[in-house]
Amino acid sequence: MAEIGANIATTCAERLVDLGMKELPYLCCYNSYVEGFEREKGRLSAEVESMRKEIEEAKTRNETEVDPVVQHWLEEGDGIIHKDSKPKKWFGFCVNCFSQYSRAKELESAKKEIQTLIRQRKNFPQVAHLVGAPGMAYHSQEFLHFESRALKFERLKAEIKDEHNHMIGLQGMGGTGKTTMAKEVGQQVESKPFDKVIFTNVSTPVDEKRIRDDVAKQLGLQLEEEKKLTHAQQIWTKIANAGRVLIILDDVWEKLNLESIGIQPGFHRKGTCNILLTTRNENVCTQMDCQKRKIIHLDALPEKDALNLFLFHAIEIGQDCPDDLKKVALDIVNECGRLPVIIVAVAKTLRDWPIKEWQDSLIALRNTEPSRHKIVDEVAMRFYNSLKLSYTSLKDRKAQVLFLLCSIFPKAYEIPVELLSKIAIGIGLFGEVDKYNIARSQVNVVKNKLINSSLLLKAGKECVKMHDVIHEVALEIANNEIEVIEDSKKKLKENMKYSSCIIDDFSNCFDGRQLEVLLIWINKIGSLKVPSEFFRSMKSLKVLLLFSKIEFGRTSALSLPKSIQSLKNIKTLSLTNWELGDISVLENLQMLETLELFNCLIIELPNGVSELKTLRYLGLVHCSIERNNPFEVITRCSQLEELYYVLNEDHMLEDEEVSQITSLPEYQRYHIDGGDFSYFYSPRLDISIKKSFKPDKLQFIFSKELMKSLATRAEILKLKEDVETGQNSLIPGIVSIEHGAMCDLIKLSLTSWSEIKCLVLAENLQLKSGVNIFSKLLELQLNEVTIREICCGRYPDGFLKQLEKLELRHCRMMEARNIKDQLLFSAEMHIKGRGIINRGESG
Structure with missing residues (x-):
């Protein structure tokens, strides 16, 4: 027995020596592992840079949707490139030998990952794809076919289909239904014979930039700022290679310079470009070179169709209309000029009213009344009286x-x-x-x-x-x-209550003592001086919105003028695309309820903002904040009900010594997104979502308790990178189950969490009946998360019962068998390619 024991001991010792000899290089040759890793990291960095250049080149071909596999490859590459090769410190002083050994093993593993990524790089067939652009379905609306217009509808469709008809006009007075008919025809010819149908509203005054942007968007074209091709040339290049294209120019008031927009009707290399324009003025059709026989006129409806349209909207479907009611209805549609847009508005106003009130309304329609412009045109008067009836009848x-x-x-x-x-x-x-x-x-x-x-x-x-x-x-x-000025050369009138205008600068001061609402769009590019007296007289102003129309960057206003502090009654202030600098003057606006800064540069969020006792809505979206921690001010705004802090460039928050925020008010709504700021990306807030929490780089300035509170109440939650929680589950490790854990959550995304083993550790929960977890969750995304199971233990009530999409990427610890076991609750779930699971889709 002693001999057997000695042999076992000898064998174990030999194995331990062999193991030690294998592991010893990680400790003794640490520097060589660092050098090898850094060398491979350099190669990977070059490959990542090359990939990004390929993506930029793809954008010039309008391939703007990066392939998900390529995007993930870039994210993995960036993660390794930013990996630190230095060993951790022991109590901040000397290198811990065990840490050095552990880090050497990590670097050896990372080096192999790099080599794998570089091999994968050569196998990508395409880095990006064309983005699908919205079709005519986006513009669709209710369309009723009228017997009297059937021939004109079919003729219009036939003229459009003829590839030799490059310019077709649909003319008629306002309200005859030109736009509705044009949209319906466009929808019917969209897939055949046309490859693409584009609809854009022109109106007056003509804004060529807006039209170009709209056309480009529907072509799926991202306009680039480059010297080789202008935006118009980029649009034409795209149209010339898009096959048969129909462009509907709606509501044209004057001759357009199509070339400056990027539209050239006629034959081109790979098809044709046909134009359908709608206008009130037949002269516009002639000026735009529509041939006489290619102009289709749309008149008011005949009595029969006008009556049917009215009754369709005024009488409940399936009910008969008595003859005496029809007689009154016929008189009403004649007073409406038999124009569809007026008829529908009046019909919906009178819907299900008794005949006595229809008769009273007819008397009101016939009772012409003067207006501020002293309308003398009979048709215009009918417009006015009919819509005034609908307006008054709102009651x-x-x-x-x-x-x-x-x-x-x-x-x-x-x-x-x-x-x-x-x-x-x-x-x-x-x-x-x-x-x-x-x-x-x-x-x-x-x-x-x-x-x-x-x-x-x-x-x-x-x-x-x-x-x-x-x-x-x-x-x-x-x-x-009310006054609306769309010509920047005109001056604002005085003694208006509500005004909006497009201006080039603030040179024209005016008496605005009666103003309550002022909307200003600025055309100016570059720096702009705001006169110190501009707002001085606006004592009654309650709403001020200043939009700079600059496409990229911001218009410099140096700082807000001191006269803005005279706006003692201002309640809503919204500023878009401004380089403001010092905004401390806002501290004096004691009645302010809504403060919104979108894509603005400011020095800091002033401390005095926390003293605005009526402030209920604060929005800082896509802004650059040069100094101080804005959350130190925000946390003191105890009266705030809604906070929107999204994709800001906040320089002070990058400082490791920034003070941690331990509490925030319990907002009714909050969107907190600490993602990276980009000049070329303007975020759009989804107002249907009440609470969204994507802390990203902000998570390190929030205390654990505050993170827990904001995450628990969120409808959308996105957590990235390792957070040193020491917990192995999301619930209850990080998020509390009090009052129902994440009961409102509809979208959850976790990325790069190495500690977490499962989302819900149900076996340790004392779940009460009726406490729901993930019962409303629609989307679940897990990327590089080490979970083995979604839920450990018995499923809570309603667990994942509404889940529509599950996306798993590089969750290597979770086997396919485990996934299927976790999803037995839904027989409609099927695995789809690339780890995406969609409800109701076959694999």
């Missing part, structure tokens, strides 16, 4: 004021509902509402009422706009209270 002062507020924007302007809310809240339209988000919800209710009345139209995502005829009538109804 809701808030809806009427919101309707008029929409008219202060330029024609065809797509108005973000969130911006409309800030203006409405600023003028106190909803009184002294306790909560900002409650006031916003009331704006949405009233906005929907206006849409349902056809006084407003839906436009884009979370936007509305006015039909140009309704816009004109709204300004008439406002009766000397």
